[in-house]
Amino acid sequence: MIYLDNNATTPLHPRVLDSMMPFLRDCWANPSSPYRFGHQARDAMEKARERIAKRVGCKTTELVFCSSGTESDNIAIRGVAHALSSKGGHIITSTIEHPAVLDTCKALERDGFRITRLPVNRDGLVDVAMLEASLCNETILVSVMHANNETGAIQPIEKIAAITKKRGILFHTDAVQSTGKLPLHFDGLGADLITFSGHKLHGPKGIAALFVRTGTPLAPVISGGGQERGLRAGTEHVAGIAGLAEAVDMAFEEQEPENRRIGLLRDRLEKQITASIKDTRINAVHAPRIPNTSNICFHGIDGESVVLGLDVLDICASTGSACSTGDPEPSHVLLAMGLSRREAQGAVRFSLGRDTKEDDVNTVVQALSGIVSRLRSISSL
Amino acid sequence: MDSEPDRKGPVLFYTKAVIDHFMNPRNTGELAEQDTDGFGMAGDPECGDQLKLWIKVHGGRIEKISFKSFGCPGAIATSSMLTALATGKTTEEARSITDDDVIEALGGIPENKKHCSLLGVRALQSAINDREARIREG
Numbered sequence: 179m180i181y182l183d184n185n186a187t188t189p190l191h192p193r194v195l196d197s198m199m200p201f202l203r204d205c206w207a208n209p210s211s212p213y214r215f216g217h218q219a220r221d222a223m224e225k226a227r228e229r230i231a232k233r234v235g236c237k238t239t240e241l242v243f244c245s246s247g248t249e250s251d252n253i254a255i256r257g258v259a260h261a262l263s264s265k266g267g268h269i270i271t272s273t274i275e276h277p278a279v280l281d282t283c284k285a286l287e288r289d290g291f292r293i294t295r296l297p298v299n300r301d302g303l304v305d306v307a308m309l310e311a312s313l314c315n316e317t318i319l320v321s322v323m324h325a326n327n328e329t330g331a332i333q334p335i336e337k338i339a340a341i342t343k344k345r346g347i348l349f350h351t352d353a354v355q356s357t358g359k360l361p362l363h364f365d366g367l368g369a370d371l372i373t374f375s376g377h378k379l380h381g382p383k384g385i386a387a388l389f390v391r392t393g394t395p396l397a398p399v400i401s402g403g404g405q406e407r408g409l410r411a412g413t414e415h416v417a418g419i420a421g422l423a424e425a426v427d428m429a430f431e432e433q434e435p436e437n438r439r440i441g442l443l444r445d446r447l448e449k450q451i452t453a454s455i456k457d458t459r460i461n462a463v464h465a466p467r468i469p470n471t472s473n474i475c476f477h478g479i480d481g482e483s484v485v486l487g488l489d490v491l492d493i494c495a496s497t498g499s500a501c502s503t504g505d506p507e508p509s510h511v512l513l514a515m516g517l518s519r520r521e522a523q524g525a526v527r528f529s530l531g532r533d534t535k536e537d538d539v540n541t542v543v544q545a546l547s548g549i550v551s552r553l554r555s556i557s558s559l
Numbered sequence: 560m561d562s563e564p565d566r567k568g569p570v571l572f573y574t575k576a577v578i579d580h581f582m583n584p585r586n587t588g589e590l591a592e593q594d595t596d597g598f599g600m601a602g603d604p605e606c607g608d609q610l611k612l613w614i615k616v617h618g619g620r621i622e623k624i625s626f627k628s629f630g631c632p633g634a635i636a637t638s639s640m641l642t643a644l645a646t647g648k649t650t651e652e653a654r655s656i657t658d659d660d661v662i663e664a665l666g667g668i669p670e671n672k673k674h675c676s677l678l679g680v681r682a683l684q685s686a687i688n689d690r691e692a693r694i695r696e697g
Contacts, residue, residue, distance in 0.1 A: 555587070556587040558600075
């Protein structure tokens with residue numbers, strides 16, 4: 179099998195699995211328990227927190243562990259909305275966010291919040307001037323993702339952070355796709371709230387975190403036993419937290435050479451596809467992108483048919499985000515970039531990873547040219 | 560037949576018959592002008608799948624049928640199965656083929672793909688209507 183869907187999830191690295199096993203097998207106590215056995219679990223969890231904080235560049239008290247990137251987005255957006263609703267009811271986001279952000283904003287809209295959704299340009303980059311123009315006295319939060327999950331386009335979040343900071347408005351960024359792929363320093367990034375997740379960087383599923391800058395007002399979304407400084411109640415997933423620390427360590431240790439290698443393979447994939455298949459379009463090609471992601475439209479055919487054709491040959495790729503697979507609507511990200519529905523329908527996303535080899539690229543290109551020409555020969559367009 | 564999904568590969572989601580008709584669609588391409596007794600089209604490529612379908616009728620029966628599709632796997636497989644079901648049938652029999660008949664012949668398709676099967680049925684009915692109009696107009 180050739181797996182080119184690393185933006186959906188990544189395989190658990192054996193080193194990460196090893197780091198988790200002691201907490202599943204032996205040290206399984208509740209970290210809140212008052213005896214030594216419980217303290218052991220708590221110590222392990224706090225050591226993991228320290229390791230992560232050191233890597234991503236924040237204080238240990240600024241990390242809140244939770245179950246998924248989606249939950250982390252919810253804690254951030256709903257948390258700020260409810261903490262600051264008396265100050266104002268306006269939230270700014272973008273049209274290309276993950277459903278975890280878009281649908282959370284939609285839910286808040288039904289509760290009476292006003293939501294501005296920023297457009298993007300043809301390369302999938304959020305319009306910063308429009309952001310500035312949309313800010314008002316009622317604005318309490320801006321939530322714009324770091325790297326887009328479908329196109330890989332890196333949003334100008336440092337610029338956004340500079341603007342929100344000047345105006346004293348909170349800024350959340352979903353960095354699920356960029357953490358581990360870009361040299362991030364959370365404190366330096368300028369955002370007040372940053373979401374990242376374990377399973378996108380060879381960690382386990384079921385563990386994610388939210389960076390909460392010291393002093394950021396946040397109302398808890400999940401109440402209960404007061405864990406995670408009251409911001410996310412529920413017994414901590416100690417093994418997951420240990421695994422997340424190992425995965426973050428690994429990603430940051432090997433980031434530079436690994437990203438260079440993957441970036442070269444991605445460029446090679448795109449070059450070979452455009453050389454051997456006519457009428458293609460690489461989306462967001464002029465934008466800065468995370469090095470592993472390629473989103474390509476094959477004109478005149480349907481992306482889902484390409485994906486199934488690849489699946490039959492044991493190659494995993496997807497049309498846009500895994501979360502909306504099966505949805506007959508074309509990608510909201512590509513439509514926001516100004517592509518027609520017909521163009522957007524032909525999109526396939528390839529997201530490479532640490533297991534991707536040069537030979538895989540050749541195999542995939544060869545498979546693609548067969549599938550595309552077969553589908554085009556029966557296309558009614 | 561084929562209603563039990565195989566525990567391997569894409570057939571977890573699609574039946575073997577769907578994969579077969581997607582990978583090796585029957586009766587694809589256009590019929591030549593002189594062979595075409597009726598032409599039908601369904602769907603709108605600006606908002607989803609599109610299907611074009613041609614029929615040749617001989618002795619009241621569908622002798623040749625072919626299709627071209629801009630569509631998802633469900634649209635391609637159901638169109639292919641529809642042409643297989645319609646071949647050799649009288650136009651009246653062909654007109655009574657329903658989307659459920661097509662889905663049943665494929666051993667089922669995922670719930671969110673069921674609307675795809677309507678395209679073929681609609682295109683075939685429109686091709687049969689087109690043939691009747693051509694006969695009326697001489």
